[in-house]
Amino acid sequence: MKIVFSAVSKHYGPIIALKEINFEITEGEFVFLVGPSGAGKSTILKLILNQIRPSTGEITVGEFNINHKTRPRAEKIRKNIGVIFQDYQLIPDKTVEENISLALDIINYPSKERPVRIEEVLTQVGLLQRRHLFPAQLSGGELQRSALARALSIKPKLILADEPTGNLDPENSWNLIRLLKDINNNGTTILMTTHNYDIINSLDKRIITIENGGIIKDDHPAKGEAVPDNVTSKVTKKKKKKVKK
Amino acid sequence: MSTASTTWHHIRRSPFQSLGAIIMMTISFFVFTAFFVITNGMSQVLSYFENKPEITIFLKDGLDKDTVENVQKELAAYPNIKEIKFISKDKALAIYREQNKDNPLLLEMVSASILPASFEVSAYEPKVLQDIANNFGNRKDVVDEIVYQKDVIDSLLNWTSTIRKVGLVTLAVLGSVSFLFIFTVITMKITGRKDEIKISRLLGASGWYTSRPFLLEGVFYGLIGVILGSSFCLAAFYFTRNSINQFFNPVTFLTLNPIFYAKAIGIELLSGIFLGLFASWVGVSRLIKF
Known part of the structure; x- marks a missing residue:
């Protein structure tokens, strides 16, 4: 799914959250959105999700156009987007399976095919054995994988990941990144906000840096580093060395 | 779900x-x-x-046939009278029996002698019934009680x-x-x-x-x-x-x-x-x- 921001500004009263930003994300790209807290990252995600309306400019999300005057019904856009949040946003009194089933129900996924689809995504994220557990019974990594499974279940054209590794330990963070990378390899566009430069620097992906509501940098890192196969980052390795000493 | x-x-x-x-x-x-x-x-x-006779004049016990006939004639003389029905003591008992056929105790306790004879009068004009009620209300010699249905209704x-x-x-x-x-x-x-x-x-x-x-x-x-x-x-x-x-x-x-x-x-x-x-x-x- 293609995303285009054309001279988009967003004001909250006197506060300027975004100042005439322009960027385009093509179909199948994996893009990191980085910047300090309050830079405007979440505002961009909210605009894409049609939670808020731009003050000026125009946003194109797939076939939908959003501007300060008109916007399509939010659900039309959201049904094509898988969202992963830092705090998982799973419904506490539903099991992992029921949380995924809810997402499928919302997009009117054929009910007969739902069990198969749920099994597929739970296998993909390695949570098939945990399908009947409630969020309170899962670890942080499992919760985030559940959220990913829910996002994947609807076969989204775009995945928005809002600091998905924020509450995860390095090992689980790398597991999640590997999954996202695999998904991206299958053609799904991914836009991920993060503060984890360890991860950003390890992937050869586009990085949009945002500060004070404006884009200050939009480029690929000079040299990428592949996600380590043993699922441990440099940080994790250092920690392990310290433990040995 | x-x-x-x-x-x-x-x-x-x-x-x-x-x-x-x-x-x-x-x-x-x-x-x-x-x-x-x-x-x-x-x-x-x-x-x-509403479907019952609109005024019922219960007669005193022991009235002779002529007195009863005179009362009926007096009633018939009123204008706009629809119907005058005489209910004798025996007929009153028959009606009472029919109404209480499922209650033998009530049937045993009542005989024709304690039920009064009566005239049931209905009219096209309600005012006539009011006149009858007023006039016969003072006739204590022949009338025991008047039940004027208008009051009931x-x-x-x-x-x-x-x-x-x-x-x-x-x-x-x-x-x-x-x-x-x-x-x-x-x-x-x-x-x-x-x-x-x-x-x-x-x-x-x-x-x-x-x-x-x-x-x-x-x-x-x-x-x-x-x-x-x-x-x-x-x-x-x-x-x-x-x-x-x-x-x-x-x-x-x-x-x-x-x-x-x-x-x-x-x-x-x-x-x-x-x-x-x-x-x-x-x-x-x-x-x-x-």
Whole structure:
């Protein structure tokens, strides 16, 4: 799914959250959105999700156009987007399976095919054995994988990941990144906000840096580093060395 | 998860709120059913009296045949008289026996000698009956008592009107309380599931999708309230029907016509659905954006 921001500004009263930003994300790209807290990252995600309306400019999300005057019904856009949040946003009194089933129900996924689809995504994220557990019974990594499974279940054209590794330990963070990378390899566009430069620097992906509501940098890192196969980052390795000493 | 199973899940998750709503609706529809049946019974009583002779002149005991014939002639002389019927002591006993054929004790205690003979007079013009009542009311030599049906009907109309007014006010109060109760319960449930609704909306759920379980919950309370309320009320009438109908004899106060009850339950079901749906809709529209 293609995303285009054309001279988009967003004001909250006197506060300027975004100042005439322009960027385009093509179909199948994996893009990191980085910047300090309050830079405007979440505002961009909210605009894409049609939670808020731009003050000026125009946003194109797939076939939908959003501007300060008109916007399509939010659900039309959201049904094509898988969202992963830092705090998982799973419904506490539903099991992992029921949380995924809810997402499928919302997009009117054929009910007969739902069990198969749920099994597929739970296998993909390695949570098939945990399908009947409630969020309170899962670890942080499992919760985030559940959220990913829910996002994947609807076969989204775009995945928005809002600091998905924020509450995860390095090992689980790398597991999640590997999954996202695999998904991206299958053609799904991914836009991920993060503060984890360890991860950003390890992937050869586009990085949009945002500060004070404006884009200050939009480029690929000079040299990428592949996600380590043993699922441990440099940080994790250092920690392990310290433990040995 | 279907809308129905989500609704059921919501009900099970806060059973006491749900129980409160069901009890409130049950009380409302118990009163609704009682009002329906009693109003119908009162109409039967009214209709009975309206179709009866409008004035009855009970004669003193021991009057000779000539005196009775003179009274009949006097009555016939009034203009606009529709019908004059003489009920002898024997005929009065026959009527009494027919009316109390199921109660042998009452039949044993009464003989023709203690029942008075009477004239039942109906007229085209109500004013004539008023004149007859005034003139014969002073004839203590021949008349024992005058029962002027207008008084009975007026009294019944007053009773019916009062029952109707009290019933309607009670129903309005109970309906309002039920409305507020369901509205409050649904509002509390929506507030309690604010996060779930927010997550669903982010996943692409429409306002209608997120509202449906709450609207269905309101309808559920309405339906259960009607089923329980009308069942309890009709059961109470069923077990007391003989005593009530005996009291209003010869009028059948509690009708046995199944069509009447089918209509009553149909109207109540529609009212219950409407009340539940409307109350939950007001709650939903305040908290969920469409």
